[in-house]
Amino acid sequence: MTQAMERALPHGTDRPAVTTQESLPDSTPSCSTQVSIKGGNVSLSDGHRQGSILTYSCPDGSYPHPVRTRICQSDGNWAPMYSSGRRVTQASCRGMRCPPQRAFENGFFSPRLSAYPVRGVLNFECFDGYQLHGSAQRHCQSNGRWNGTSPVCNDGAGHCPSLPIPPGAISSGGRNRLGDRVSFQCQTGLDLVGSSEHVCTPEGEWSGAETSCRAPYSYDRAEDVAAEFGASLTNVLSVVSSGSDHSDLPQDPSLGRKLILSTDSFLHIYLLADASHSVTSKHFEMFKKSLEIIIDRIASFEMPIRFALLSYASQPLTIVDTFDDIAEDPDLVIEKMRDEMKYEDHGNATGTNIQEALMAVYSMMINHRAANSRNWDQIRHAIILLTDGKSNMGGSPKVAVRRIEDFLNVKENRKDYLDIYVFGIGRLDVDQAAMNEVASNKAGERHVFILTDPKELKKAFEDVLADKTQLHIKRRIDHELYNVRAKAAQGIQEFYDYDISLLELDGPGKLGPICLPCTTGANRALKKPETATCKDHELDLLSFEKVPAQFVSLNNERLNVLIKTKKSRPKCISAALQHALYSKVANVSEVVTDRFLCSGEDGNGAVEDASCKGESGGSLFVERRARYFQVGVLSWGTFDACKNKATESNHRVRKTPKRGQKPRDFYLSLFRVQDWLRHHLAGSLRFIPQQ
Incomplete structure (x- = not known):
């Protein structure tokens, strides 16, 4: 050529x-x-x-x-x-266009147009007696998608919150009473992605994934895919545990699903790459690089995982089976993919047969259960399908999906045992409706993504679950009431009340997905009603007498603590006076105000980690419903667990306290600095009422 x-x-x-x-x-x-x-x-x-x-x-x-x-x-x-x-x-x-708002119940919007150009704006307001949830103003982006979230006017009277009507859609059915069904239909020329029908459940939540209506030329940005796919994938990975003993920690039914796997049970990840003629050899190699990245990201989680790897065109070719010995070794899976997963191996069979590719996964599941059925029902499965967006042979792929669901017994109480993600690569050629039939539809998550080309896919996967520690700080905002010398005249040389700062970055930085309590995003993650308040979040997240929590060490390890609340808190904070700085302080509340959370061993058998000097400023977080919520910021402690224990490689080795020592760590509670957070973050986050 x-x-x-x-x-x-x-x-x-x-x-x-x-x-x-x-x-x-x-x-x-x-x-x-x-x-x-x-x-x-x-x-x-x-x-x-x-x-x-x-x-x-x-x-x-x-x-x-x-x-x-x-x-x-x-x-x-x-x-x-x-x-x-x-x-x-x-x-x-x-020119790109964003779909119009067809209806907006209990409120009004402007301007009313048949379509909106890039940079077009939609404004929303509610009638008296209704509260607006979602974005009050939305902007049409250059990818044909509205920014923000679909708004809705809610009066809190129903069993479930009112459902927003997405742009380009009309709704029909019931309202928001228990058992009501609401259906959405997209206008001609738009594809429905997500769930077309939602049911108001006894939990006060709507079933199904969020509905959106998309033009065939619209697409997702890599950064949005990384964030939303990463959040859902973290859900898959975080609810699977390697079987660690948590018997000494309080149990809370609100923690949501948590699958505790034995040593011979696994999470199975099936990776399928389209090798049809329309993909081209060059793009197929980019698919392989993307899969290599996602294998590496997933393998970084400490849990038992088996990988399967397939390419497909008219027929699928299995490169790695979950039953293969190497399926547990991500490095060997990647090596085999590089050496044996070849575009040309499909020869002249250049069609796109997603149905047959999924049937190969189905057969793999059958064979694996037949050979090792003891813990099969405990295995969780995730399918990641890369495609050019069209299945032009083999029949409807949803037939294979139904067989897989039936085989895994994916019913109401086992929906979290299967996740199917579909990535369509290409703008106009992607059949969004067909992809939506294959992908999982789960509340609060997305499983269908459309990108313009494989380079964007690779870019998105590079940011999924990435630990980016090289952050560029544009601005630091300290709490205006923080003054370490505020009580020097009283003989308290160091006072750490209001020891909290915000860092504004001049570029993208991601240390892993985490929720900030008292925001609408955290409210959805906690599956609270729209009428919930910040106080409700605090009662949920800090409801135990001793709350299991974690912070991240300088060695990038998660360390376990118990936040002492209620009757346990006075004993915890009293040990602050053992520190030499405060040995002459008569009242511990002069040092530890009610803005501090406290952790540390109390002699009752539960082993807790203590912080090292240099770990101040780290996040204190708890887990609920397979999400992580930051509840505090590490401020100071009475015991340096790493003192005199740094190795030549500067890898800190933690030591145990001497007999009689009572290590304590103190954290600024985010619930006690809400006014300050809301003042500085109101332009970036949407907060719920405090009371």
Whole structure:
């Protein structure tokens, strides 16, 4: 292939990618060289030969119309283009549009348009007696998606909160009483993603995944995919435990699902990569790099995992079976993928058969259970499917999904034993409705994602579960009431009340997903009604006498503590006076105000970790409903667990306290600095009422 064939058109020209017949090889091309798109570029997978795929691309904020790709047919013509039933001879770049708001109950919105251009704005207000939840103002983004969350006006009178009506949709059915069903339907030309029907459950929650209506040309940004896929995947990974003994910790039914696996039970991850002709060899290699990244990310969690690896076109090829010896070793799985997972191994069988690929997973499950059935019902399964977005042979993939669900006995109380994620790569060619039928629909999570190309997929996977410690600090905001010398005149040389700061970053930084209590996001994660208050969050998260919590050490390890509350708190904070700085203080409340949380061993047998010098500022967090909630910030302690124990590699080794020592750590409670947090974060987060 000549360099001229591979070169795309300069932006904004109408010239063909190859301008003269003489610039081609000696053989006569199958299809015309006179191909272009107004306002965009053209690229070819194999010149103008039969089977070559022509791809149109447009600048950000626009999309190719009426198609994104065309194939060079055997008759020497590019596949024809149609729009509204009429043949189109010239492709063009059209401006993105966001779907209109069709209805908004118990309130009003403006402006009312049939479609909204990029940077268009929607404003929402509620009638008297109703409270607005969600985004009061939304902006149309360059990917054809509205920012923020769909708003709703709620009066708190129903068993379930009112359901927001997403842009482009109309609703029908009941309201928000127990057992009511609400259905959504998207306007013509838009695909429904998520659940089309929601049921008001006895728990006061709506079943199913959030509904959205999407234009075929809209897509997800890599950063949004990383955040939402990462949050859901963390849910899968965090609820699976390797069987650690937690018998000494209080048990709380509100902790939600938590599967405790024995040493011979596993989480099974099935990775499926599309190798059909429309994907191309180059993009398939990018799929492999993306899978390598996600295997590495998942393997970083300390739990028993088995990986399966398949490529598929007209038929699937199994590279690694969950029953293989190497399935437990992520490094060997990656090595085998690099060596044996090849695009060309599918030969001329170049169709896209997602049904058969999922049936291969189904067969793998059957064989694995037959060989090792003892703990099969405890195994959790997650399928990650990469596709070009269309299944053009083999029948509907949902048939295989139903078989897998039946085989795993995925009923109401076992829905968390199966997660299916579908990634469609490409804009106009992705069949969003078909993908939605395959993916899991779970409340509060997304399992369908659409990206423009494999590079965006790789970028998204690079940010999933990533531990980015190189953060760029743009601004630091200290609490204005913090003054370490505030009580020096009283003989208290160091006083740490209000010891809290906010850091604003000048670039993306991600230390792992965590929820901030008293926000709408945390409220959804806790599955609280929309009428819940900050006090409700505190009662939920700090409800035990001794609350199991964790903080992260300088060695990046999670350490376990028990937050002492209620009757246990006075004894915990009293040990603060054993520190030399406070040995002459008569009343411990002069040092430990009611803004502090306290942890430390109390001699009753529960082993707790103590902090080291340098770990101040770290997050104190608890787990509820398979999510992590930050409840405090580590401020100070009475015992340096790492003193004189740093090794040559600077790896801190923790020591046990001497006989009679009572290590205590104190944390600024986020519930006690709510006014300050709301003042500085109101523009970034949406808070719920305090009382």
